[in-house]
Amino acid sequence: MKQQLVLSVEGYSKAFSLHEQGTVIPSAKDVNLQVYSASLTALVGPTGAGKSSILKGIYRTYLATSGQLFYTMQSGKRVDLVQADEHTILTLRRNEIGFVTQFLHFLPRQPTELVVAQPLIQRGRPVEEALAVARDMLAAMNLPRRLWSISPATFSGGEKQRVNLARGLVAKPRLLLLDEPTASLDPITCERVLRQIEELKKEGIAMLAIFHQPELVKRIADRVVELEPPLNGQTQLEDIA
Amino acid sequence: MDEVLSVRGLSKRYGQGCPACYELTGPRFETNLCPRCGSVVAAHDVSFSLYQGEILGIMGESGSGKSTAVKCLYFDEPPSAGSAEFFDQGEAYQLFDLNNAQQRRLANQRFGMVYQNPHLGLNFDISAGGNIAERLLMSNVDNYAQIRQRAISLLSRTEVLAERMDEMPRNFSGGMQQRVQIAKALATNPPLLFLDEVTTGLDLSVQAAILDLILEIQQQSRTSMIVVTHDLGVIRLLADRTLVMKYGRVIESGLTDQILEDPQHAYTQRLVASAL
Numbered sequence: 280m281k282q283q284l285v286l287s288v289e290g291y292s293k294a295f296s297l298h299e300q301g302t303v304i305p306s307a308k309d310v311n312l313q314v315y316s317a318s319l320t321a322l323v324g325p326t327g328a329g330k331s332s333i334l335k336g337i338y339r340t341y342l343a344t345s346g347q348l349f350y351t352m353q354s355g356k357r358v359d360l361v362q363a364d365e366h367t368i369l370t371l372r373r374n375e376i377g378f379v380t381q382f383l384h385f386l387p388r389q390p391t392e393l394v395v396a397q398p399l400i401q402r403g404r405p406v407e408e409a410l411a412v413a414r415d416m417l418a419a420m421n422l423p424r425r426l427w428s429i430s431p432a433t434f435s436g437g438e439k440q441r442v443n444l445a446r447g448l449v450a451k452p453r454l455l456l457l458d459e460p461t462a463s464l465d466p467i468t469c470e471r472v473l474r475q476i477e478e479l480k481k482e483g484i485a486m487l488a489i490f491h492q493p494e495l496v497k498r499i500a501d502r503v504v505e506l507e508p509p510l511n512g513q514t515q516l517e518d519i520a
Numbered sequence: 521m522d523e524v525l526s527v528r529g530l531s532k533r534y535g536q537g538c539p540a541c542y543e544l545t546g547p548r549f550e551t552n553l554c555p556r557c558g559s560v561v562a563a564h565d566v567s568f569s570l571y572q573g574e575i576l577g578i579m580g581e582s583g584s585g586k587s588t589a590v591k592c593l594y595f596d597e598p599p600s601a602g603s604a605e606f607f608d609q610g611e612a613y614q615l616f617d618l619n620n621a622q623q624r625r626l627a628n629q630r631f632g633m634v635y636q637n638p639h640l641g642l643n644f645d646i647s648a649g650g651n652i653a654e655r656l657l658m659s660n661v662d663n664y665a666q667i668r669q670r671a672i673s674l675l676s677r678t679e680v681l682a683e684r685m686d687e688m689p690r691n692f693s694g695g696m697q698q699r700v701q702i703a704k705a706l707a708t709n710p711p712l713l714f715l716d717e718v719t720t721g722l723d724l725s726v727q728a729a730i731l732d733l734i735l736e737i738q739q740q741s742r743t744s745m746i747v748v749t750h751d752l753g754v755i756r757l758l759a760d761r762t763l764v765m766k767y768g769r770v771i772e773s774g775l776t777d778q779i780l781e782d783p784q785h786a787y788t789q790r791l792v793a794s795a796l
Binding site for chain 2: 296297299339366400
C-alpha cells in the first residue's frame, strides 16, 4: 500500500503558563515529525519530554504555544489543527482522528460494551450493530465476557486499558493517537494489541504512538522520533510576557 | 453540521447606564457594577454559535452573567444590545427584532426551558399532565385524547409515573419536579433547549439520573442545548464546548476537555484546580 502523508507536525511547542504560580512550564519544544498512512510513528524519550503534550496538542486537548499541525483530511483538504475552528475539530474527532489516552474517560453508569460502541453510534451506526462490533473487539482484547455488561468504573487498571483500546480500535479512525497503549497489560493481551495494531496498519490507518519498551518500538514502528526534555526549566511568567 | 443559533455581542445592563459602563466593568476591574452610574452590567459582548445536536456549556459563578444570557435568548429579559439569529426549518429569525407574539410562538413551540427553580417553569396550580397540556395547547394541539397520550409518553420518557400525571407538582419531590419540567420543555420536540442549573440542589443520585436523561435526549433527538451551570462535573459530562464567564464577560471558550485540561485564563485555572 502506498503511504501518504496524513499528519505533519512542524515546529510544535507547548508551554503551560500557570498564573497562580506565576511560572511557565515548558513541555514539548520545536517538535517536527510526520505520520503516514498504513504505518506507525513511535514517539520515544524520557518522562517530561512532552510526548503526551504532542498527542494532546494534535487532539486539541491542549492549545499549542507555537508551531503548526497540518492534517490531511479524508477529503484531501489540508487543515492546521492549531488554527481550525472548534466545530471542525469536533467533526474530525468524530470521523477521522481517534485518541487512546493513558486513562480511560467514560460516561458513568454505561455498560462497558456501550462505552466501546460509542464512537460507532456517534457516526450513525445502528446501536445493535455497533454493539456487535464492540463485543468482537472486547473479545479480541481479552476482556472477560462477564464484565461487558457492567460499567468500567470498578475495573482494574489493565481492564480499563483494554476497554480504552477496544474503543479506540473499533472506531478505525484515519489517524490514531496512542499514549502508551500497552503500558498496563499482561504479555498475552499485549501481544493481541500488537496484532490489532498490525491489522490496522494493513487497513491503511496512520498511527502516532508513545512507547517505552524498545523491543516494542523495534517490532511495531516504521519511524521513530526521539524527544529530549526542554533544556531550560521553568521561567517566570513575566519574563516572556 | 447546521448552525442553530448565532449570538453576537449580547449585552444586558440593569440601570440607567452611562458611556463608561462597559469600559469600567468586567474581570479587569473585578466588578460588574459601573462605578460612574451604578448600573449593573450583567452580561456584555457575549458571542457564540451553536450547531445541531451540540451541547454548549456556560460555566461561571453566581453573578457571572451566565443565566442572564440564556434568559435574554428565551425572551425572559430584553437584551440591551446584540443580536441572536435562530435557524429553524429553513427560516432565519432575528430573535430580538421579533414582536411579542412571534417571540411567544418560538418560546412555546421551538424552544424549551428548564429552570433551576421548578416554580419558574411549572404552573403549580395545575397538574403535571396539565402543565404539559398547557404547552401543547399553545402549540395548537387541541385534541384531548392526543394531548393526554402525548403527556403520558413524555412523562414515561422522563420516568415520571403516568399514574401520577393528575397530581399537582407540589406533591412531587425536587427531582420529580425537574423531570416534569423537562417533560414540559420537550412537549413540542423543540430543536433548542435551555437548561439553567437544572441539577443544582438535588441529591447526587437524582442529579445523576437527570444528567443521564439529558444525554439520552440529546442522543435520541439531536436536540441542541445550552447548559448553564457552576458545576464542572456537569460541564465535563454534558458539554462539547464551553464558555467560561466572569463579571458578565466571556473570559475563555473552547472544547470542554481543553478548558478542563489546559485552561488559559487565571480564573479558569483556579476553578479547575479547586475542583480536582
